[in-house]
Amino acid sequence: MAATRLFWERGYEGTSIGDLTEAMGIRPGSLYAAFKDKKSLFQEVVHSYGRSPVGGFVAVALEEEPTAHGAFARILREAAVIYPDPSHPAGCLTISAATNVAPQDAEIEAFLRNLRNENLATFEARLRVAQQEGELPPSANPRSLAAYFAAVIQGMSQRARDGATAAELTETAELALDAWPGARR
Amino acid sequence: MAATRLFWERGYEGTSIGDLTEAMGIRPGSLYAAFKDKKSLFQEVVHSYGRSPVGGFVAVALEEEPTAHGAFARILREAAVIYPDPSHPAGCLTISAATNVAPQDAEIEAFLRNLRNENLATFEARLRVAQQEGELPPSANPRSLAAYFAAVIQGMSQRARDGATAAELTETAELALDAWPGARR
DNA sequence: CGATTTGTTGAGCGATTACTCAAGAAAGAA
DNA sequence: TTCTTTCTTGAGTAATCGCTCAACAAATCG
Numbered sequence: 409m410a411a412t413r414l415f416w417e418r419g420y421e422g423t424s425i426g427d428l429t430e431a432m433g434i435r436p437g438s439l440y441a442a443f444k445d446k447k448s449l450f451q452e453v454v455h456s457y458g459r460s461p462v463g464g465f466v467a468v469a470l471e472e473e474p475t476a477h478g479a480f481a482r483i484l485r486e487a488a489v490i491y492p493d494p495s496h497p498a499g500c501l502t503i504s505a506a507t508n509v510a511p512q513d514a515e516i517e518a519f520l521r522n523l524r525n526e527n528l529a530t531f532e533a534r535l536r537v538a539q540q541e542g543e544l545p546p547s548a549n550p551r552s553l554a555a556y557f558a559a560v561i562q563g564m565s566q567r568a569r570d571g572a573t574a575a576e577l578t579e580t581a582e583l584a585l586d587a588w589p590g591a592r593r
Numbered sequence: 594m595a596a597t598r599l600f601w602e603r604g605y606e607g608t609s610i611g612d613l614t615e616a617m618g619i620r621p622g623s624l625y626a627a628f629k630d631k632k633s634l635f636q637e638v639v640h641s642y643g644r645s646p647v648g649g650f651v652a653v654a655l656e657e658e659p660t661a662h663g664a665f666a667r668i669l670r671e672a673a674v675i676y677p678d679p680s681h682p683a684g685c686l687t688i689s690a691a692t693n694v695a696p697q698d699a700e701i702e703a704f705l706r707n708l709r710n711e712n713l714a715t716f717e718a719r720l721r722v723a724q725q726e727g728e729l730p731p732s733a734n735p736r737s738l739a740a741y742f743a744a745v746i747q748g749m750s751q752r753a754r755d756g757a758t759a760a761e762l763t764e765t766a767e768l769a770l771d772a773w774p775g776a777r778r
Numbered sequence: 779c780g781a782t783t784t785g786t787t788g789a790g791c792g793a794t795t796a797c798t799c800a801a802g803a804a805a806g807a808a
Numbered sequence: 809t810t811c812t813t814t815c816t817t818g819a820g821t822a823a824t825c826g827c828t829c830a831a832c833a834a835a836t837c838g
Contacts, residue, residue, distance in 0.1 A: 419693025421606055425796055435817055440797065442815095507692045507754065508604025521755050552764035555757065559765050563748030569692065570706050572740065579737035580744050583772040592777075610826055620787055625827065627785090 412453050417497040420450055420506045420516050447516060450505075454520070457501050462490055466527065466561075476538035480531075480557055481585055487561055488577035491568035499565035502527075528558045548589045560584045597638050602682040605635055605691045605701050632701060635690075639705070642686050647675055651712065651746075661723035665716075665742055666770055672746055673762035676753035684750035687712075713743045733774045745769045 410431040414423045425446060429436055443449035457463035465486050473479035491499050502523050509517045535550035544550070564577050572580075585591055595616040599608045610631060614621055628634035642648035650671050658664035676684050687709060691702045720735035729735070749762050757765075770776060 417693070418695055422693050422695040422698075424695070424794080426794085436797070437799080437818085438816055446796065503751070504692050507689050507751070508602070508607050510603055510607040510609070513607075524755055549764065552761070552768060555752065555761050556765045556768040559748030559752045559762075560745060560769075561748070562751040563744030563746070566688070566692070566747040566751070567740065567744045570709055576737070576740050577744075579734065580741045583737060583741040584745075584769075587768040587771040609824080611824080621827070622788085622829080623786055631826065 409453065409456070411449060412457055412501070413497060415450060415453050415505050416457075416501045419504065421509055421513060450516060451519060454502065454505075454523070458523075462493075462496060463501060465490060467530075470530065470534055476534055476543055477588055477591075479534065480588070481581075484557070484560065484564075484581035484584055485578065487564050488581045489574045491565055492572060492574050492577060499569040500561075503562050503565040504569060524558070524562075528554055531557055545589055553587070553589075556587060557584070594638065594641070596634060597642055597686070598682060600635060600638050600690050601642075601686045604689065606694055606698060635701060636704060639687065639690075639708070643708075647678075647681060648686060650675060652715075655715065655719055661719055661728055662773055662776075664719065665773070666766075669742070669745065669749075669766035669769055670763060672749050673766045674759045676750055677757060677759050677762060683756075684754040685746075688747050688750040689754060709743070709747075713739055716742055730774055738772070738774075741772060742769070 411423075411428050414427055414431055418427075425436055425439065428446075428449070429439055432439070439449070443452060458467075461468075466483050469479050469482040469486065473482055487500075502520055506513070506517045506520050531554035532550050535544060535548075535553050538544045539546065539548060539550055544553075560580070564572075564580055567580070568577060596608075596613050599612055599616055603612075610621055610624065613631075613634070614624055617624070624634070628637060643652075646653075651668050654667040654671065655664050658667055672685075687705055691698070691705050694702045716739035717735050720729060720733075720738050723729045724731065724733060724735055729738075745765070749757075749765055752765070753762060
């Protein structure tokens with residue numbers, strides 16, 4: 409949807425109803441008939457983004473990769489290529505669309521924050537399973553590792569918005585994987 | 594200044610002139626007499642932030658620490674404590690105050706982006722010196738390492754705004770330092 | 779002191795914000 | 809066809825945005 413691109417690029421508050429109606433080729437009345445209001449439209453956009461290949465690659469990797477290391481390595485390497493891809497706005501919509509907002513939109517800020525923290529919990533759960541299965545040594549800390557990878561991914565999204573290329577972000581991904589218990593290039 | 598807290602917490606567009614005049618206890622006319630306009634006030638705020646202990650800890654560490662490893666270890670560990678400090682808004686003003694804006698404020702977005710990319714260049718320069726001095730092996734890539742640490746720091750700022758504690762961020766910092774050539778906990 | 783400068787004030791500017799609604803057009807059912 | 813339902817439209821709402829200005833007060837100067 410055209411709304412996705414706008415919210416992705418300019419964020420929630422940076423995108424006006426006028427921008428949206430113009431891009432979608434409709435009048436405000438139609439927009440408010442189809443979606444309740446701006447908040448609801450945004451939340452619908454975020455959900456459809458999460459179900460798309462570009463926004464859902466993290467969940468797909470966690471599901472498809474048999475090992476935790478394989479999953480996180482794939483997530484970081486794919487993020488390095490997807491985030492700076494010029495076919496869409498840079499970075500991740502969930503990470504950057506509402507990082508700082510006016511008090512009246514705190515609800516939207518919290519909505520995305522919750523999504524991010526849910527992803528963090530998913531990371532931790534996957535690493536905990538890996539530890540139970542013996543892939544991760546008992547000395548490893550699933551919670552710490554999850555928070556670390558979440559921070560790296562959020563940082564890579566920001567760097568992509570600042571102009572980092574896929575090559576640069578791939579090097580960042582490889583360095584980040586050195587933190588994996590026992591890993592070394 | 595009161596304006597710093599507001600911009601830090603809500604971002605550039607999330608802070609209105611009304612918010613600023615109320616917090617500063619002045620009327621709009623006085624604000625526009627003292628600072629030219631909202632953009633100029635914001636830029637002045639960012640500059641004073643960069644000269645403060647909280648906003649300038651990166652430059653101080655790079656200046657004071659004799660080794661590059663010492664400098665980056667200190668930067669990460671201090672960021673882990675400073676970013677979630679409850680005595681001020683979470684995270685880094687430069688990183689989060691204008692990540693997504695309306696087209697009319699693209700100038701402000703670029704202003705902060707340039708600051709971030711300058712910091713990245715400073716990182717790379719410090720690492721290049723370390724390589725010339727033999728602290729870093731010839732196989733290391735100063736540019737990649739700099740981009741990696743920049744991404745981690747930006748990610749830590751975001752995580753702090755999402756509620757991460759100093760303890761959690763410290764663990765992230767320690768994991769991040771594993772990427773240092775030859776390092777291992 | 780009076781004169782001049784500097785700073786502050788409240789009122790209000792035009793533009794933009796998210797959003798609404800009565801009226802009309804289009805589509806579907808009988 | 810006619811009736812009903814669904815969707816779209818242009819005009820408009822009140823509120824807020826960044827910003828300006830003539831009038832006034834405070835401070836500075838000779």
